[in-house]
Amino acid sequence: RVTVIGSINLDTNLRVRKMPKPGETIHATGHYSAAGGKGANQAVAAARSGCKVSFIGGVGNDAPGSEMLNLLKKEGINTSGIITAPHESTGQAFITVDDNGQNSITIYAGANYAFGPNEVVQNKALIANSDFLIAQFETPLEATIKGFEIAHAEGVTTILNPAPALTEIPADLLKLTDIITPNETEAETITGIKVIDEKTAQEAAAKLHQQGVATVIITIGAKGAFYDYQGQYALIPAFKVKAIDTTAAGDTFIGAMTSVLKPDLTNLKEAILFANKASSLTVQKFGAQPAIPFAKDIKLVK
Ligand code: ADP
Numbered sequence: 001r002v003t004v005i006g007s008i009n010l011d012t013n014l015r016v017r018k019m020p021k022p023g024e025t026i027h028a029t030g031h032y033s034a035a036g037g038k039g040a041n042q043a044v045a046a047a048r049s050g051c052k053v054s055f056i057g058g059v060g061n062d063a064p065g066s067e068m069l070n071l072l073k074k075e076g077i078n079t080s081g082i083i084t085a086p087h088e089s090t091g092q093a094f095i096t097v098d099d100n101g102q103n104s105i106t107i108y109a110g111a112n113y114a115f116g117p118n119e120v121v122q123n124k125a126l127i128a129n130s131d132f133l134i135a136q137f138e139t140p141l142e143a144t145i146k147g148f149e150i151a152h153a154e155g156v157t158t159i160l161n162p163a164p165a166l167t168e169i170p171a172d173l174l175k176l177t178d179i180i181t182p183n184e185t186e187a188e189t190i191t192g193i194k195v196i197d198e199k200t201a202q203e204a205a206a207k208l209h210q211q212g213v214a215t216v217i218i219t220i221g222a223k224g225a226f227y228d229y230q231g232q233y234a235l236i237p238a239f240k241v242k243a244i245d246t247t248a249a250g251d252t253f254i255g256a257m258t259s260v261l262k263p264d265l266t267n268l269k270e271a272i273l274f275a276n277k278a279s280s281l282t283v284q285k286f287g288a289q290p291a292i293p294f295a296k297d298i299k300l301v302k
Pocket residue numbers: 183184219220221222223224225238239240241243246247248249250251253275276277279280283
């Protein structure tokens with residue numbers, strides 16, 4: 001059982017030949033919309049990997065909001081902890097990709113910031129009944145800290161995905177974090193160490209241990225994922241595949257890993273291997289949630 005405190009976005013993806021300059025109007029050559037938001041992506045990844053998932057978050061009282069809620073319900077996710085904000089719109093991300101594969105993204109966070117510690121306290125039972133609580137940085141920090149405090153008191157393992165990167169993570173939050181899962185850029189922002197391989201990942205992990213986080217997992221794109229836990233560490237290589245769109249690779253990794261991880265973390269290595277398999281499927285498809293795989297397909301990856 002997993003609870004996610006996190007963001008819910010409607011992603012609008014536009015394909016263009018060249019990025020528009022300020023003042024310029026251009027035609028897109030392709031368009032699609034899909035559900036996204038790091039929190040929702042991680043919840044969907046955990047659910048598709050076979051986990052019971054509850055969500056704490058916010059949507060607006062608008063069409064994208066009811067669409068996103070319905071999509072999460074269809075995944076079997078418990079949405080009772082999602083508030084509908086009366087005066088905010090649902091979070092939206094506008095993603096433009098040019099013919100060189102360069103992207104530019106504008107996010108309106110909207111209802112993702114329309115809840116706080118009080119709403120988390122109201123959903124205390126969801127957290128208390130979970131094995132894991134996952135959060136990211138696309139929702140209010142005070143809400144995450146409150147959630148992690150509850151988790152800590154209830155013996156629930158906390159997983160912090162520090163994305164998008166923050167230079168200063170509150171020390172209080174790190175002390176309440178059992179597992180931190182930055183990617184290489186986020187690891188660099190937090191620790192100042194450029195992570196490119198096992199050695200540099202271990203240096204970055206050492207800094208995070210000093211700040212009170214016992215288990216560090218750093219994803220390094222096509223190189224795989226590094227873990228450092230109870231004096232054991234290793235880089236588990238990624239699967240060799242042809243990546244066409246890495247959106248939600250990290251989110252898939254976290255959801256899939258959590259769904260198979262034992263609360264005492266004794267199978268961390270196997271969980272990371274499963275997560276590498278899952279995200280190797282995600283990078284071979286376009287979009288965020290449409291690309292997230294199901295357990296039966298993940299198990300077939302060799
Ligand atoms: P994020 O999406 O947060 O930037 P990463 O790029 O580190 O995260 O990717 C997360 C995981 O997805 C990696 O640890 C790896 O398992 C998988 N992955 C990412 N890119 C590739 C790739 N090109 N080929 C195979 N697996 C990949």
